[in-house]
Amino acid sequence: MSISEAVRIAFQGVVSNRLRSLLTMLGITIGVAAVIILVAVGNGSAVAVQQRIEALGTNVVAIQPGGFGFGRGSGGFQSSFTQLTMKDVRALQDRAAAPDVKSVTPVVNGSVTATFGAASYSPSQFVGTTPSYEEARKSPVEAGTFITPQEEATHARVVVLGTTVVSNLFGSANPLGQTIKLNGIGFTVVGVQAPKGTNGIQDQDDIVIAPLTTSQDLITGVTTGLSQIIVEAKSSHQVNAAEAEATSILTPTHSSNGSANFRVLNQASLLQTTASTNHVFTVLLAAVAAISLLVGGIGVMNIMLVTVTERTREIGIRKAIGARRADILGQFLTEAALLSVLGGLLGVVAGLVGSRFKIVGVQPVVQTYSVLLALAVGVAVGLFFGIYPANRAASLRPIEALRYE
Helix, strand or coil: CCHHHHHHHHHHHHHHCHHHHHHHHHHHHHHHHHHHHHHHHHHHHHHHHHHHHHHCCCCEEEEEECEEEECCCCCCEEEECCCECHHHHHHHCCCCCCCCEEEEEEEEEECCCEEECCEEECCCEEEEECCCHHHHCCCCEEEECCCCHHHHHCCCCEEEECHHHHHHHHCCCCCCCCEEEECCEEEEEEEEECCCCECCCCECCCEEEEEHHHHHHHCCCCCCCECEEEEEECCHHHHHHHHHHHHHHHCCCCEECCEECEEEEEHHHHHHHHHHHHHHHHHHHHHHHHHHHHHHHHHHHHHHHHHHHHCHHHHHHHHHCCCCHHHHHHHHHHHHHHHHHHHHHHHHHHHHHHCCCCECCECCCCCHHHHHHHHHHHHHHHHHHHHHHHHHHHCCCHHHHHHCC
């Protein structure tokens, strides 16, 4: 029997029992769609997290005061604290001691209430810093200018606002050149930060940025030290080297009982760890979805067994007039393959359509390999579970098949 003849007979078998065939294909359809959508959700989650981390800069190391060590006095585990100062910043800027460091940015954080006219708002972040913060933290301005070296040197009362702060204080009005008050002290708005969105923890646009010198003079004070020091490496490949150099420079003056009393956060390492975790998460989702493919395959096997039973007399007649074992085997395998292919194609369509919508706040990102793999596995599962019914049909003896009622 030719392939075209086998396909024709298989198609007639599928069409003659439309509802049963549709329900059989539904299992494969759901399985394929589930694999595509869940892999897309896992990948979309990974992309979102990666974008949030990259928004903070992937070639930077953040150094913060504080650490833990064993204290001799109590003989126990206790916290130790040290202040980071501008002296540390200058030490890190030494090109001879830190050749892999591109820039060093001191940062102080404070709490302010901003007012403009009758509007009053308390941003979640107040940052006092230097001009290098713009590049290190990927914080370009959308309008106006960022803090300039001259403004930093002259202790100018200027600020750069995030879009959330702008909308709360000015609405749709232009904030550039306007004077706002921070804790009752006047500052001129010189720039508006480009929107960055949320990093999963806080709104990155809910921020006020002022010169470090001005912030220490009027908001945070000098005696409190720096909240953190941002060390930018010359490239993403030199982050680990920059971290080692910074640790080596700071440890002699910031250690207690052999333990460093400062913390170092490597953004590149965080990105790699997160990517690895998300990969495991995506594989787990795909494995769970693959179970539905297995269930769909069992459904194909069940229906094909019913089909073989219903068509026993037909099989006997075909064998009696000369059909070979291979012809009967091919006929029923073709029917199982047709059900699997149609179900798989419907699953691909459903998966691609479903991936266009956000799921639990995540925008799925479809991976081409997941579509091809899900379709191939769906068809393979259908064929695998169709082998037994087809072999059973091919093994029927003509006399017994003809006697079947």
